[in-house]
Every structure is written in C-alpha cells, then in structure tokens.
Amino acid sequence: MTMIVGLTGGIGSGKTQVSDQLAGKGIVVVDADVVAREVVAPGMPALQAIAEHFGEQMLDAQGQLQRQLLRQLIFADEQAKAWLEALLHPLIRVSIVQQLQQADSPYVLLVSPLLLETDQQGLADTIVVVDAQPDQQVARASQRDNNDASQIAAIMAKQMDRQTRCQQADMLIDNSGDLGFLQQQVDDLHRQLLDRAKHHA
Ligand code: ATP
Numbered sequence: 001m002t003m004i005v006g007l008t009g010g011i012g013s014g015k016t017q018v019s020d021q022l023a024g025k026g027i028v029v030v031d032a033d034v035v036a037r038e039v040v041a042p043g044m045p046a047l048q049a050i051a052e053h054f055g056e057q058m059l060d061a062q063g064q065l066q067r068q069l070l071r072q073l074i075f076a077d078e079q080a081k082a083w084l085e086a087l088l089h090p091l092i093r094v095s096i097v098q099q100l101q102q103a104d105s106p107y108v109l110l111v112s113p114l115l116l117e118t119d120q121q122g123l124a125d126t127i128v129v130v131d132a133q134p135d136q137q138v139a140r141a142s143q144r145d146n147n148d149a150s151q152i153a154a155i156m157a158k159q160m161d162r163q164t165r166c167q168q169a170d171m172l173i174d175n176s177g178d179l180g181f182l183q184q185q186v187d188d189l190h191r192q193l194l195d196r197a198k199h200h201a
Pocket of ligand 1: 009010011012013014015016017018113140141144175176177178179182
C-alpha cells in the first residue's frame, strides 16, 4: 500500500499552499474537507437523511445543502451535532480510505484540519504539521476569507493548541516566513518523503 502522509495545521497555517505545491509535483492529494462536501452532494444518501431528520428547509432550491443553516443548528444543539457526526464521520472515513487506496503516486497526502482530533490520524504513516505564528494565521486567513479577524481568532481558540499539535508532528513545516521560504521547505519535505516511500513496505 502507498505510504500515507497526513498533513495538518491550524486555520490559515498554510495546508492548502503546501498540498497545492505537492500536487504540482504529481502527488495525489485527498482533502478531508473536500470529501466532507462530496458525501453530502445532491443525490448522496446522507443528504437525503439530513433533509429527513432536520427538514427540507436544509436544502436550497437547487437541492444543495444549506451549510450555513446546518452549521447554526448544530452549533446551538449538541444532540443534533452528535446525530450529524454519527451519520457523516463513518461515510467520510470510508470515502477517504477508498481514495487513498486508489492513489497511484509515490506517496499520497491526506490533508485534514482534524487529522489529530479524529481517527484519521491512524490512517497516516507519517504526520506533517504546518506551523505559523498565531498572528500570521489570523492575518492570512482573514485576508483570504475576507473575514473578521475576531472570527478567525474564535475558530483558533477552539482548535487544538499549537504546542500540542506540533508535538505530534513527525515532520514540521515552518510557515512563518514568506512563500519562497515555504517553497524551499516543501521541496525538502518532498525529497525526504520520496526517500521514506522507497523504504515503505
Ligand atoms: P484553512 O485551514 O483555513 O483551510 P490552510 O491551512 O489551508 O487554511 P492556506 O489557505 O494554505 O491555509 O493559507 C492561508 C492564506 O495565507 C492563503 O491565502 C495563502 O495564500 C496565504 N499564505 C500561506 N502561506 C503564506 C506565506 N508564507 N506568506 C504569505 N501568505 C501565505
């Protein structure tokens, strides 16, 4: 089986930057956020189950999930959140595993903001953490999303703390510099991972 590299980091740390660069080198990227959207796409059984459980108002006129509405609902209701997670997490995991198994690059990247908080961690042979200074995370993420800095800071406060996350890294990417500095580290990381993949059974 292809070596699986888990890539994680806090909001705005640079996960997408890193994974885009590795994808550019021909590495297959499985993104847990993308999979989480795929399992609730129109026509998928989970979307039907959500509409039946929470009501048809969860769907817009095109039959797409009203994410914002669902987010608000589960934010205020622990039981609803638990129900939704029990529905979606196993489906997301099955789909992630399928996509990882189909990967045909020297190693495969599993990008997930919740890698270390979920059982997705167990799928990875190696864990790479992207790390930036908290003020850089806030500035970069709020600029990208055109979002309020306080909203980004609130999300960060709910995420795993920086030290705990970094301690779990087999390899650490320091994204506290400019994009050129990041690129150098990604090149280096790629070389090391190709080398490890050679020895991976
Ligand atoms: P999220 O968890 O919110 O999806 P992420 O970890 O995927 O975030 P990115 O989207 O890669 O983070 O980066 C956040 C923003 O910061 C992007 O707009 C990206 O282009 C920018 N960025 C990333 N690294 C740097 C850097 N070293 N210098 C300047 N901008 C950067």
